[in-house]
Amino acid sequence: MMLYSKHKKYLVAVDCIIFGYDILEKEVKLLLIKRSFESAKGKWSLAGGFVKAEESLDVAASRILHDLTGLIRVFLKQSYCYGNPDRDPGARVISAAYWALIKIKDIDKKLSERNGAHWHSLNQLPELIFDHNDMVVRALKELQMQVKIKPIGFELLPQKFTLVQLFDLYEAICQRTIDKRNFRKKLLAMNILEKLDEKEKETSRRGAFYYRFIKERYLKLKENGFDFDMDVN
């Protein structure tokens, strides 16, 4: 114990990069917070908080997300641990960054607004405090990598969606144009979507069929060695 006690202790925080998708504006958005305390009061920040004695890092991230949005059981993934000595001028704080994927319409809007939270388009982010912009850049890279190999894009869409909506989501996440035919071919070949009897008719007169992601089928395929693959040009 002696060897433990002679070492310095630091505050440990969790910061959450909360991704949402605006299906009408076809934009990936981030839920940011106007910081209400020093240091950097009044500046935009990721949602964050300090880790409590009884909490793991994962639990702290879930708690922070729940306090802000009212959501539970959200897709949440640790990104990277940031620990430069001077990253926060208020104190030495080591921060584990997590990224979350949520459906914008699912959040408790009143709760999040009361906490000073607002959605910002990824393409027009304000300057964030400390190293939070770096956190966003890294998390976005990880998201771009992960949507190629895991069916996590569906976390950002409603239960039912058209193929065009899914395609638009992928273009928005990857921040580039994607070959539409190749995308559709790869997607349907995986056989993890169910075509519904219902059409989305607001965007075009003919309408487009809704689909849903069949998670059970995906999990079964995966058990048998199947790899999700949407690595498209």
Next chain:
Amino acid sequence: MMLYSKHKKYLVAVDCIIFGYDILEKEVKLLLIKRSFESAKGKWSLAGGFVKAEESLDVAASRILHDLTGLIRVFLKQSYCYGNPDRDPGARVISAAYWALIKIKDIDKKLSERNGAHWHSLNQLPELIFDHNDMVVRALKELQMQVKIKPIGFELLPQKFTLVQLFDLYEAICQRTIDKRNFRKKLLAMNILEKLDEKEKETSRRGAFYYRFIKERYLKLKENGFDFDMDVN
């Protein structure tokens, strides 16, 4: 500042998963340490230490690696941050795990032995303290992923190596058999190796030509959008 001061502080550590490759035994090895203090004295452990006030996490990892092996400028990558409240019975410690790739023969053997360090085959790892086995499992998965898309395998080999030696390394890292023809084809197609005039003659009578990795050429290709790809069956 008030909001900072009311929160709990914790010890923050860095633990290093140090990978080496034994070219003769064709085995990936880990440099482990017999722990010389409580808690868990006498058990095997990853190389680790507490983060100092003036250190970033990266710097702490480099320092720990240097103190143990005498090496500087080693390939080092953050893996994951471990923070379960009860992971270390001695105290609450948040640990950022890093993995390192080193050439076994480059380390200062006397120094590492004085520190109680020994190489263990990945296939016969002892039980490690705390969550260190989990750290190894995750780091190995990351290494397996990364050798497919980055030319980091060379960090584990001598400057000059035969194609068979490189192939054996990939099989040892991926822990499975790999199609030799496909491997060779993909590798040579990338045009990032230089064939030397010299042969390795200890393994076979005819001998096999040595190659070296041309880092400058790889970096130039990468600048022009080239992707390293050794995703082989």
